[in-house]
Amino acid sequence: MTNTELDATIRINPTSWNLGFHYDQAQLRPAPARLLTVAGQGSIDEHGALLHADDMGAQMALAVANVESLLAEGGMDLRDVTRLVVYVTDMDAALVSYGALVERLAALDATPPATLLEVARLAVPGMCVEIDATAGR
Secondary structure, eight states: OOHHHHHSOEEEOSSSGGGGGTOOSEEEOOOOSSEEEEEEEOSBOTTSOBOSTTOHHHHHHHHHHHHHHHHHHTTOOGGGEEEEEEEESOHHHHHHHTHHHHHHHHHTTOOOOEEEEEOSOOSSTTOOEEEEEEEEO
């Protein structure tokens, strides 16, 4: 391998069904100099209050905005995410609302490996989506 190949992210997608959701099935990246771990982010404002109770679409949009804000504080963006996990309390509603996340990923041509997982409940009553991430640069 050349140095250029060692510095580049290799996207691994043996099939293409996942591309519409804007994530890769796997990625091979060089080891980052810095690693940022982002705790689960929900539709929480700067005072810790839940916004948009039981509104999956609005919560998805604000949760990803909160993730992006923390990434920016760490000098990164969604292209630097190496692992994205989205926890939801209603899979059907999440699939309808997933476009809010895909839109942000597509805007940066980011395709992090991602997992969408339905859970019985989240920490705050009325919270229906929480997103955590790992990023490196």
